[in-house]
Amino acid sequence: xxxxxxxxxxxxxxxxxxxxxxxxxxxxxxxxxxxxxxxxxxxxxxxxxxxxxxxxxxxxxxxxxxxxxxxxxxxxxxxxxxxxxxxxxxxxxxxxxxxxxxxxxxxxxxxxxxxxxxxxxxxxxxxxxxxxxxxxxxxxxxxxxxxxxxxxxxxxxxxxxxxxxxxxxxxxxxxxxxxxxxxxxxxxxxxxxxxxxxxxxxxxxxxxxxxxxxxxxxxxxxxxxxxxxxxxxxxxxxxxxxxxxxxxx
Amino acid sequence: xxxxxxxxxxxxxxxxxxxxxxxxxxxxxxxxxxxxxxxxxxxxxxxxxxxxxxxxxxxxxxxxxxxxxxxxxxxxxxxxxxxxxxxxxxxxxxxxxxxxxxxxxxxxxxxxxxxxxxxxxxxxxxxxxxxxxxxxxxxxxxxxxxxxxxxxxxxxxxxxxxxxxxxxxxxxxxxxxxxxxxxxxxxxxxxxxxxxxxxxxxxxxxxxxxxxxxxxxxxxxxxxxxxxxxxxxxxxxxxxxxxxxxxxxxxxxxxxxxxxxxxxxxxxxxxxxxxxxxxxxxxxxxxxxxxxxxxxxxxxxxxxxxxxxxxxx
Ligand SMILES: Cc1cc2nc3c(=O)[nH]c(=O)nc-3n(C[C@H](O)[C@H](O)[C@H](O)COP(=O)(O)OP(=O)(O)OC[C@H]3O[C@@H](n4cnc5c(N)ncnc54)[C@H](O)[C@@H]3O)c2cc1C
Numbered sequence: 001x002x003x004x005x006x007x008x009x010x011x012x013x014x015x016x017x018x019x020x021x022x023x024x025x026x027x028x029x030x031x032x033x034x035x036x037x038x039x040x041x042x043x044x045x046x047x048x049x050x051x052x053x054x055x056x057x058x059x060x061x062x063x064x065x066x067x068x069x070x071x072x073x074x075x076x077x078x079x080x081x082x083x084x085x086x087x088x089x090x091x092x093x094x095x096x097x098x099x100x101x102x103x104x105x106x107x108x109x110x111x112x113x114x115x116x117x118x119x120x121x122x123x124x125x126x127x128x129x130x131x132x133x134x135x136x137x138x139x140x141x142x143x144x145x146x147x148x149x150x151x152x153x154x155x156x157x158x159x160x161x162x163x164x165x166x167x168x169x170x171x172x173x174x175x176x177x178x179x180x181x182x183x184x185x186x187x188x189x190x191x192x193x194x195x196x197x198x199x200x201x202x203x204x205x206x207x208x209x210x211x212x213x214x215x216x217x218x219x220x221x222x223x224x225x226x227x228x229x230x231x232x233x234x235x236x237x238x239x240x241x242x243x244x245x246x247x248x249x
Numbered sequence: 250x251x252x253x254x255x256x257x258x259x260x261x262x263x264x265x266x267x268x269x270x271x272x273x274x275x276x277x278x279x280x281x282x283x284x285x286x287x288x289x290x291x292x293x294x295x296x297x298x299x300x301x302x303x304x305x306x307x308x309x310x311x312x313x314x315x316x317x318x319x320x321x322x323x324x325x326x327x328x329x330x331x332x333x334x335x336x337x338x339x340x341x342x343x344x345x346x347x348x349x350x351x352x353x354x355x356x357x358x359x360x361x362x363x364x365x366x367x368x369x370x371x372x373x374x375x376x377x378x379x380x381x382x383x384x385x386x387x388x389x390x391x392x393x394x395x396x397x398x399x400x401x402x403x404x405x406x407x408x409x410x411x412x413x414x415x416x417x418x419x420x421x422x423x424x425x426x427x428x429x430x431x432x433x434x435x436x437x438x439x440x441x442x443x444x445x446x447x448x449x450x451x452x453x454x455x456x457x458x459x460x461x462x463x464x465x466x467x468x469x470x471x472x473x474x475x476x477x478x479x480x481x482x483x484x485x486x487x488x489x490x491x492x493x494x495x496x497x498x499x500x501x502x503x504x505x506x507x508x509x510x511x512x513x514x515x516x517x518x519x520x521x522x523x524x525x526x527x528x529x530x531x532x533x534x535x536x537x538x539x540x541x542x543x544x545x546x547x548x549x550x551x552x553x554x555x556x557x558x559x560x561x562x
């Protein structure tokens with residue numbers, strides 16, 4: 001049984017600048033999202049106990065082969081990629097279709113892992129949409145997972161409780177970051193990553209190159225305004241003075 | 250499909266959806282209904298708020314199976330001719346939102362923090378780029394699924410009672426089964442309502458230093474909150490104390506940030522504070538430009554010194 005780990009190419013948010021309340025994304029490098037890297041680490045740990053491959057799954061633009069290298073170095077055996085510039089910033093409904101079609105063309109998939117939300121949009125839709133497209137069961141916000149015959153037993157972390165669930169396979173899950181610590185690849189692993197097998201699909205290969213109806217229209221995007229004094233304090237005494245002056249009388 | 254359907258398994262969230270739904274109904278002329286699944290108490294609670302409730306009784310635990318819930322919602326939406334389906338953007342609601350949207354061919358917005366209806370068109374506002382920006386979006390499909398951030402919309406008060414009708418649905422066979430439920434540790438502190446917050450980040454070196462932060466918080470009449478890794482990785486505080494994108498949005502009059510770097514996903518939860526004061530040993534940390542007062546200093550020394558200015562336990 002193979003495990004797919006869906007990873008999203010996202011801009012390095014620490015390098016996004018705001019100018020005139022608009023984000024400036026030029027020259028911002030693309031990375032694999034943090035929670036996705038935790039998902040990969042969890043899949044690697046789970047497969048240690050089972051025979052089968054850990055396959056990175058991603059849909060993105062022409063830079064994707066570069067971005068995915070880190071994941072291959074961090075323990076994935078192979079990559080399944082859908083590459084097209086229309087997949088950069090694609091809306092959830094379209095990314096989900098591309099991913100679901102790629103999953104259909106991959107052998108012996110038992111589980112598909114997603115991060116609970118992407119580092120940029122955090123909308124959490126793609127996982128559920130992929131499960132819907134495939135007609136597979138799903139479980140979100142998983143904090144722990146183990147395999148039993150034909151099923152996964154997992155802990156879903158909700159706001160006020162945890163549910164221990166038994167889910168039939170194949171299934172789609174999303175994980176919370178605390179499921180596993182992301183792995184930092186060694187230099188030799190990074191060098192070897194380039195040689196790991198990759199399957200690359202175009203949208204045409206997946207029957208998705210026609211015009212895509214828009215499900216969501218973005219009318220505007222603005223950074224919220226906030227003015228801060230940005231005064232530098234020199235001592236704990238000065239800090240105390242500020243705190244005292246802000247205290248409720 | 251001019252009507253509106255609301256669903257959440259939690260009464261408070263469902264009451265928030267009712268008030269948001271009433272806002273949309275007032276602008277579009279649609280009728281508002283609610284779904285309740287295996288929860289007669291919730292049906293009664295919603296009916297008391299003037300809503301007609303469609304009540305499903307089904308075997309097993311459909312609430313834990315997003316595929317079953319999507320089927321129930323689809324049926325309820327069809328029967329009530331609903332074009333707008335409102336869910337809560339808590340973890341369960343968010344999971345159902347994507348599945349339902351996929352199955353009914355709808356566009357979907359999750360984590361919606363504000364709603365506007367202009368000339369019958371609904372615009373939702375949500376965060377993008379980890380919270381660095383807000384996007385204003387409208388669903389372009391005939392049907393729309395909107396998941397609203399919990400705690401943002403007011404809870405609808407009681408009104409002229411509505412009805413409860415049972416709804417028969419054919420649910421797909423369950424493929425997610427509930428084995429057990431464990432309550433999560435929380436301690437009742439409500440950081441969203443606190444006037445003063447002392448927020449601790451990974452810059453605290455040892456768990457023992459938390460006691461110092463608590464002493465400062467108590468001295469200032471506030472609560473201790475934290476960044477995500479402090480709760481989820483270190484497990485020093487319960488998760489309901491997390492400030493930020495995946496935690497809570499807080500609006501204290503005073504926030505004291507100790508050892509917090511100020512990444513965007515954190516910042517969205519605190520930027521509405523009136524005054525932000527931060528201590529961090531790195532004067533290049535993003536938190537420096539997020540604050541009104543910034544003390545560049547090592548907490549190893551500052552924390553005991555500052556705590557010493559407030560009465561002990
Ligand atoms: C999808 C997504 C959602 C997220 N949601 C949230 C969220 O809701 N809330 C949240 O908080 N995070 C969230 N995060 C994580 C977020 O990106 C950051 O990783 C997190 O906020 C960092 O926490 P921190 O500031 O405590 O730690 P760090 O970034 O490690 O910062 C620690 C700071 O302490 C300072 N420091 C260290 N030692 C000392 C010392 N001795 N004295 C003084 N200063 C010191 C350092 O200079 C540093 O600036 C999310 C991430 C993702 C991808």
